Amino acid sequence: MWNFIYKNLVLLLKELMRGYAWITLLPTWQAGVVLLLLTFIKPWIGAIGLLGATCAWLAGHIAGADANERPVCVFNGILCSLFVANTWMFGTSVIALAVLTSIFSGWLTVAYGHLTWKQLELPILSLPFSLVAMLTVATGNSFSTLTFNPYIAPPSLFGNQIDQFFSAFGMLYFMPTPFIGLLIVLVILINSRYFIILALLGYYASWLWLKSLGAAPEHLANTAWDCNAILASILVGGLFAKPSWRTAALAVLAAIIASWLALALGRILDVIHLFPFSAPFVFAAWIVLYAAVRNTHMTGSFNIPAPNFPEHTYERAKLGLARIGHPTSVAFGLPFADTWTVSQGFSGKYTHRGPWRYALDFIIMKDGKSFAHNGTKVEDFYCYNQPVLAPVYGQVWRVVNEIPDNKPGTVNVAANWGNHILIRIHDGRFALVAHLKPWSIIPLAGAWIKPGDLIGYCGNSGRSPQPHIHMHLQISEELGAPTAPFHLTSVLLTQDSKPEHYELAVVPKESATLLQAVAGEVRPIYLLAGRGLRYAVAVNEQIHPDWSIHCAVDNLGRLTLNSNSDAHCIAESTWAVFSCYERSGNPDPFFDIWLLACAYTPASFQIKFWQDQAIPARLLPSNIARGLAKIIWPWMTFITSEYQRYWDAEMQGWRQKVQHRQPLSGINLQIEALILPQVGCTYISAEINNLRYTMQATSSFQQADLGVPAWEMAINISDKPRQATRALHEK
Numbered sequence: 001m002w003n004f005i006y007k008n009l010v011l012l013l014k015e016l017m018r019g020y021a022w023i024t025l026l027p028t029w030q031a032g033v034v035l036l037l038l039t040f041i042k043p044w045i046g047a048i049g050l051l052g053a054t055c056a057w058l059a060g061h062i063a064g065a066d067a068n069e070r071p072v073c074v075f076n077g078i079l080c081s082l083f084v085a086n087t088w089m090f091g092t093s094v095i096a097l098a099v100l101t102s103i104f105s106g107w108l109t110v111a112y113g114h115l116t117w118k119q120l121e122l123p124i125l126s127l128p129f130s131l132v133a134m135l136t137v138a139t140g141n142s143f144s145t146l147t148f149n150p151y152i153a154p155p156s157l158f159g160n161q162i163d164q165f166f167s168a169f170g171m172l173y174f175m176p177t178p179f180i181g182l183l184i185v186l187v188i189l190i191n192s193r194y195f196i197i198l199a200l201l202g203y204y205a206s207w208l209w210l211k212s213l214g215a216a217p218e219h220l221a222n223t224a225w226d227c228n229a230i231l232a233s234i235l236v237g238g239l240f241a242k243p244s245w246r247t248a249a250l251a252v253l254a255a256i257i258a259s260w261l262a263l264a265l266g267r268i269l270d271v272i273h274l275f276p277f278s279a280p281f282v283f284a285a286w287i288v289l290y291a292a293v294r295n296t297h298m299t300g301s302f303n304i305p306a307p308n309f310p311e312h313t314y315e316r317a318k319l320g321l322a323r324i325g326h327p328t329s330v331a332f333g334l335p336f337a338d339t340w341t342v343s344q345g346f347s348g349k350y351t352h353r354g355p356w357r358y359a360l361d362f363i364i365m366k367d368g369k370s371f372a373h374n375g376t377k378v379e380d381f382y383c384y385n386q387p388v389l390a391p392v393y394g395q396v397w398r399v400v401n402e403i404p405d406n407k408p409g410t411v412n413v414a415a416n417w418g419n420h421i422l423i424r425i426h427d428g429r430f431a432l433v434a435h436l437k438p439w440s441i442i443p444l445a446g447a448w449i450k451p452g453d454l455i456g457y458c459g460n461s462g463r464s465p466q467p468h469i470h471m472h473l474q475i476s477e478e479l480g481a482p483t484a485p486f487h488l489t490s491v492l493l494t495q496d497s498k499p500e501h502y503e504l505a506v507v508p509k510e511s512a513t514l515l516q517a518v519a520g521e522v523r524p525i526y527l528l529a530g531r532g533l534r535y536a537v538a539v540n541e542q543i544h545p546d547w548s549i550h551c552a553v554d555n556l557g558r559l560t561l562n563s564n565s566d567a568h569c570i571a572e573s574t575w576a577v578f579s580c581y582e583r584s585g586n587p588d589p590f591f592d593i594w595l596l597a598c599a600y601t602p603a604s605f606q607i608k609f610w611q612d613q614a615i616p617a618r619l620l621p622s623n624i625a626r627g628l629a630k631i632i633w634p635w636m637t638f639i640t641s642e643y644q645r646y647w648d649a650e651m652q653g654w655r656q657k658v659q660h661r662q663p664l665s666g667i668n669l670q671i672e673a674l675i676l677p678q679v680g681c682t683y684i685s686a687e688i689n690n691l692r693y694t695m696q697a698t699s700s701f702q703q704a705d706l707g708v709p710a711w712e713m714a715i716n717i718s719d720k721p722r723q724a725t726r727a728l729h730e731k
Contacts, residue, residue, distance in 0.1 A: 016050075017032030022074075025238070029454055047087060058103075120286065127282045163178040168181065191309065195309075225259040227278070243311075254288040261284055263278060284533060300327030328411075329487045330425065330485070333389070335391045337516065342360060342512045343362065361471075364381075370466060389452050389454060395448050396444065399441050405467075406460050413463055435460065441455060492606065493513070522654055524578055526573075526680060531550065534546065563591040573605070593693050609643065620688070640662075640663060697715045700715060
């Protein structure tokens with residue numbers, strides 16, 4: 001029972017702290033602790049604020065708010081109670097009014113929050129507070145027991161313009177003093193440097209805009225234009241967006257709109273002695289976000305359902321680009337099994353132009369030529385009559401099979417695509433594979449196919465001067481429809497004079513040679529719920545005999561890896577690659593070392609070399625590297641990684657060597673891992689500076705679940721020549 005009470009009390013406190021942090025748009029409860037303490041500079045005001053936060057949480061809970069909605073109820077309740085406590089002198093009437101407004105704002109948050117999300121797919125933000133505050137001001141003069149607090153001008157700290165910037169942050173908690181604002185800025189700066197950049201951009205852009213139009217200072221005095229501009233800039237360009245020049249420009253635009261709305265609404269509401277509060281920020285953010293997320297050019301730039309620090313969003317976006325390609329691009333497999341050459345790439349110099357620029361042509365080259373003999377017959381060409389494979393999952397939509405092959409050097413413009421197969425994919429667009437041999441296409445219209453299925457044989461039909469495979473993605477089923485971006489997945493690539501290496505997602509250039517990496521079983525760990533590996537680990541001579549990692553399923557149905565010290569990451573294992581991302585949870589250097597060794601492991605046994613530039617530097621076991629990654633963002637946020645793998649016949653496993661290097665700082669980490677078939681990663685050795693980490697697997701295990709018995713099996717490894725590993729076993 002006490003454990004149940006403790007867990008729920010911790011949950012309540014975290015949600016209250018998240019509410020305090022949300023006022024400054026910080027999505028972390030830890031920042032809320034400091035911000036709560038700042039409100040207690042005047043203890044009775046801080047106490048009323050905390051009372052209002054608790055009442056709003058209870059109101060949200062009663063109204064059925066979930067774990068994501070309750071902190072929004074809390075932050076609206078905090079704003080209402082702090083506003084009441086700072087506006088009127090302390091007394092029982094103020095406490096009663098703070099409780100009433102907090103409860104009402106909590107219920108309003110749930111009711112209107114569902115409407116705005118359902119109708120606009122936008123969050124309610126602090127609009128409930130603005131409405132409740134206006135109602136409170138309208139009724140305040142009717143209560144004889146309420147006495148207004150006298151206004152006391154805050155002392156200067158740096159100077160007029162700088163003080164106004166800091167005071168705007170203090171005003172978020174109704175403490176408009178430069179000193180309090182400076183402390184709040186420091187809290188934000190610790191959590192996100194980019195938030196402060198956006199705040200400066202939004203503030204000064206709005207200030208210059210208002211100044212250039214000659215806005216009267218007396219008209220701006222009671223509008224809080226600066227607070228609204230700062231919040232709009234941070235929200236649009238940071239909390240919901242991937243950092244980029246486009247989203248930064250939209251953040252500035254939102255700030256200018258918010259300052260204009262603050263002036264306009266301030267003038268209108270002044271007639272009835274009201275104040276716009278944070279409504280200008282909410283309306284400006286809504287307008288800009290609503291327009292931006294519906295712009296196809298901004299696809300992938302915003303993630304409103306999952307707000308986060310921009311630094312984390314940038315990390316996730318770069319990792320996604322490296323692992324699955326651009327958000328608007330579709331993954332294709334190769335339409336062949338052997339090594340082929342790209343004869344014309346995207347925006348090629350012949351036919352891949354304008355609306356049809358996203359297309360690839362493939363041929364087979366030997367000794368610099370695509371044909372044998374004199375090349376006068378289609379049979380002379382190396383790729384002619386070679387198998388053609390399906391590049392995507394989908395349904396065969398159309399088949400043309402009867403177009404005769406051309407003689408080499410001639411084309412059939414009347415039947416431009418020749419014999420082709422059109423495949424409808426998951427999103428309603430269509431993959432086209434064209435110029436096939438007559439009567440060679442095997443699937444019929446309506447059939448369902450998957451990547452790697454045999455669909456026909458290479459020919460020379462249609463607008464094709466020599467046998468080749470043409471492949472593209474088009475937006476509709478009409479032949480000649482505009483093409484759309486796609487990329488190739490899991491290939492061995494030779495390009496730009498570089499040796500053959502592995503690429504998980506790539507758009508090849510002309511003259512690049514490609515080979516599909518076959519499915520393999522190189523797995524650092526087998527992703528089954530409850531399955532895990534136990535290790536004996538050491539740093540230099542300091543040994544920890546029991547460290548483990550296991551797989552679980554999170555609330556969203558994603559597979560996660562978890563260490564016994566409560567470190568986490570999301571993991572995926574496909575036919576092509578084992579990959580981990582979104583490291584979270586407690587600090588655990590061994591978990592980070594494991595990820596640095598195995599978090600990007602191609603599954604195919606063919607792969608010997610590959611590179612990566614998307615692993616975050618915060619995983620490095622170096623305080624200097626992690627500090628530089630935070631301060632010099634984004635230039636030192638990621639590390640450059642070079643991988644090499646070979647089969648160890650003696651150990652009957654794969655040796656995987658990695659060198660990670662942080663740009664500019666030159667900090668290097670060298671790792672070697674041993675991956676055994678059907679077992680996983682059984683040994684890791686890592687060196688950085690004067691530290692040597694070793695991890696030796698001792699057993700694999702299965703955690704018990706309903707209908708699944710627990711078991712544990714010892715792993716016996718004879719590979720003990722290394723000094724640290726020998727020390728582990730001798731110990």
